[in-house]
Amino acid sequence: MLAMRIEFFHDVLSCWCFNASERLRTFVSAHPQVEVIHRAWPLGTDRTLFTRLFPDPKAAKHEIVLQHWGDAVRVEHEHRIRPELMMSRDFDYPYSMPAQRGCKAAEKQAGQQGHWDYFDRAQQAHLSDCDNVADPDVLTRCARDVGLDVNAWLRDFEDSQRDIEIGMDLGLAKAYGVVRVPILIADGRAQLHGDPWSTFGYRITAERLDAWYADLARARQTGRF
Structure with missing residues (x-):
């Protein structure tokens, strides 16, 4: 069996x-x-990103949810992504x-597994429950749902060190040449990026x-990796 260290670059917003x-x-x-090592690759690093890419926030939500989420719905194994519900919000x-x-705060408290559990719960909140994952109350509920110490998570969430950690992941992504997610990188070298699907x-x-x-x-086995 092949031991391997896989870096998983991802964003909670990505279907x-x-x-x-x-x-x-x-x-x-x-x-x-x-x-598995989890790396942050935020699609929207500030509130203005989608308004720079689209004419207005309504157009951004319409294309991202109906087109990109819709594409993901058509190929997912079970129906978890709910574009119609998100459009009703x-x-x-x-x-x-x-x-x-929030993911980095979970990692601070519970390591890589905590990051992964929190990431999946936040994605469920975003894509299935269609809650606003920019709302601290929603993110706090995710921390509670995965069994974190919520008070400690809140302190870590508010700590500016989290932004430094995200910036470090972005710097590493730039060095690797990451241009979209999800992407997996084995032992800092071999990339699996899958098939380009939609824009994001x-x-x-x-x-x-x-x-x-x-x-x-x-x-x-042949000494090439």
Whole structure:
């Protein structure tokens, strides 16, 4: 069995990361020697990003939810993403940083597994429950739901060190040449980015993940990785 350190670059807002996280969890359960390191790659680093890309917040929400979420719905294994529900909500499409800070605060308290559990719960809040994941109350509820010490999580969430940690992940992503997520990077070298799907994400299938791992195992056996 091939031991490997996989860096998983992701954003809570990404519907493609929602699917990739599910598949990666299944993969790791079959390959427990694989270590997953979670990296923040926020699509929207401030509230103005989507208004710079789109004519107005309403247009941004309309395209992202109906087009990109809709594409993900058509290929997901079970119906978890709910575009119609999100379009019924009266808030603008959220930006990434609050939820990314929440993930880093979870990591501070509970390590990589805590980051992953919180990330998945926040994605559920965003894509299934269609809550506003830029709202601290929603993010706090996610912390409670995954069993974190909420008071400690709140202190860590508000600590400016979280922004430094996110910035470090972004610097690493730039060095790797990451341009969209989800992306997996094995041992700092071999990338799996899946098929480009919509504008904002890659589609990583279980089959592609298994084939990538098998390729790396053969490459290591022959001294090429």
